[in-house]
Amino acid sequence: MIKNNEKLLSLYVHWPYCEAKCPYCDFNSHVNEVIDENQWIKSYKNQLYYMKEELLRNDIDFKNLNTVFFGGGTPSLMPLGIIERILDISSNIFGFDTDIEITLEANPNSYDRTRFIKLKDIGINRLSIGVQSLNNKYLKFLGRLHNIKDVNIATRDASSIFDNISVDIIYAFYDQDLVEWTNELETFLKANNLHHLSLYQLTIEEGTKFFKDYNKGIIKLIDDDLASEFYKVSNNILTDFEFIKYEVSNYAKEGFRCKHNLNYWNSENWIGIGPGAFGRLWSSNSKTKRIEYQNYKNPKTWVSRNFFQAKFDKITEFDCHVSDTDVLMMGLRLYEGLDISKLNNRSIINDDSLNYLKKQQMISFKENILKIHEDHMIKLNSIVNYLINP
Ligand SMILES: C[S@@+](CC[C@H](N)C(=O)[O-])C[C@H]1O[C@@H](n2cnc3c(N)ncnc32)[C@H](O)[C@@H]1O
Ligand code: SF4
Structure with missing residues (x-):
């Protein structure tokens, strides 16, 4: 039985804008538009205060936040003033653990040394770089705006600023050569002092351009046996480089597992603010009750909600079976x-x-x-x- 007062508390902040929409991506991301910074700060702030009330209303005995995660979209494009205010307000409302992990997702093409030094100064202590591929051919296929030279500049330079760097890579494409991939991964790991890697195999998500292309036969997926081979070979390389495989797609050096994602996989409590973000809390009124708060997806709808409108798009109470299925899916x-x-x-x-x-x-x-x-x-x-x- 879940005991609420033993649960950790995380904060997820969604920034929905990107420079362009990638053809494979079904995240809540939209092409950049002009925004009113103060209005965005106000909306994030209102949600933080509202969620504190929700925690109290549900008798959730929260301690400090142990992680904050700025995800997207492309949060490296977020105005620094907004990030700074969110960190100030959430630290005042909830308190921060002394060893809090604060991650921000960054794209190599929006890398700018001065800006990243400022990000560290305002509290970001973990950077997750969207490398996506170690080969220009696949970066182009994925519709990315950066090339491998940008990847190397951003990753090497960021290592001189941050003490905790993670990279996201997609691999095992239909026509990808296993030997070439092996060389690329080894060369990249030798050249960079990374602490964490997320290695994903491409999935075709409904509603994306790749979904249409896949159904028309324009793009194909690698077959399952070869995909397993790519997985095994990559696991072996990462083990050689002293990474611990701790989750199906995630690898970390000792002491660098992603605390934020562990909170999801361990079904802890988390608050989600920003367009489309969702949060989940266990209510201590009833130890089997889990509540999910789903934000409005559309950035304009989300930011322009006023005090009299519904705070969330949807609030769902999970029954015991749904909660347990999720605990199993995540924990395994x-x-x-x-x-x-x-x-x-x-x-x-x-x-x-x-x-x-x-x-x-x-x-x-x-x-x-x-x-x-x-x-x-x-x-x-x-x-x-x-x-x-x-
Ligand atoms: C929110 S996205 C990262 C944000 C950041 N803007 C970027 O693109 O680098 C999180 C990660 O999910 C992975 N991802 C997204 N869509 C995927 C797909 N269809 N198949 C496999 N991995 C995917 C990518 O590696 C991506 O870095
Ligand atoms: S930059 Fe990242 S979040 Fe934005 S569309 Fe591409 S994959 Fe999605």
């Missing part, structure tokens, strides 16, 4: 596995499925810790769906 992403005493109702797990998966050595289950075997992590979603009783 972690290589350490999930302590199933976190579930409200253990019978969500189908025992026949559990025994079958154990026999096939796809999962292990010892002393309450349920874990997916390393080689089968890539099939995570289908394994979890098979495990759960409908």
